Amino acid sequence: MYTCTFVNWLFETFFRASKFSFFHANHFKGAVEHKQWKSYLRHLLKPYGGFFFFHCNYNINDYHINLIFYLEMLQWWSEFRSNFSTDSKAFDSIIWNNCNIKIDGKPICYHNYMNAGVIFISDLMYSRNNVESFNIAKDKGLIGSNYLTWSAVRCSVPKHLRNLIVDSNVLNTFELKCGNKDFDPL
Numbered sequence: 464m465y466t467c468t469f470v471n472w473l474f475e476t477f478f479r480a481s482k483f484s485f486f487h488a489n490h491f492k493g494a495v496e497h498k499q500w501k502s503y504l505r506h507l508l509k510p511y512g513g514f515f516f517f518h519c520n521y522n523i524n525d526y527h528i529n530l531i532f533y534l535e536m537l538q539w540w541s542e543f544r545s546n547f548s549t550d551s552k553a554f555d556s557i558i559w560n561n562c563n564i565k566i567d568g569k570p571i572c573y574h575n576y577m578n579a580g581v582i583f584i585s586d587l588m589y590s591r592n593n594v595e596s597f598n599i600a601k602d603k604g605l606i607g608s609n610y611l612t613w614s615a616v617r618c619s620v621p622k623h624l625r626n627l628i629v630d631s632n633v634l635n636t637f638e639l640k641c642g643n644k645d646f647d648p649l
Contacts, residue, residue, distance in 0.1 A: 519560035
């Protein structure tokens with residue numbers, strides 16, 4: 464007979480494994496097929512950058528996702544990624560949906576900044592002053608923003624994160640580490 468603790472562990476392990484296999488089969492291979500559940504997830508995540516959200520350092524408690532399945536899947540992904548990522552700095556260096564970067568107590572996601580290529584903290588150009596960096600961002604394609612919003616985003620980044628620099632190719636992989644081996648589910 465199994466103890467209650469073992470049964471709980473067994474169910475938790477089974478559900479976590481099921482979520483990963485479901486997530487892997489539908490998220491990573493999703494370009495091949497169109498899935499209804501994925502369309503709804505895309506709809507839920509649209510205000511937060513769509514599937515880009517999976518790259519971000521989010522705290523699921525900052526978001527209003529009412530469906531338990533999606534909420535648990537996003538929570539599970541956040542925990543899994545933080546435990547097995549090969550480069551934990553990468554998630555901290557992304558501005559958007561970052562639980563450490565907030566304005567009015569909420570994480571931010573400005574699509575016009577993302578579209579202009581302002582993704583990483585280093586894209587805010589802390590080696591320059593606010594005016595210079597804002598003008599450079601505008602010259603690179605930032606539209607629909609003003610100096611005050613730019614300054615607010617720059618000021619919202621904690622000082623200990625301002626010097627983080629990562630390779631922008633980090634967005635092209637979901638590489639994870641398991642023991643001494645690297646694992647790229649893509």
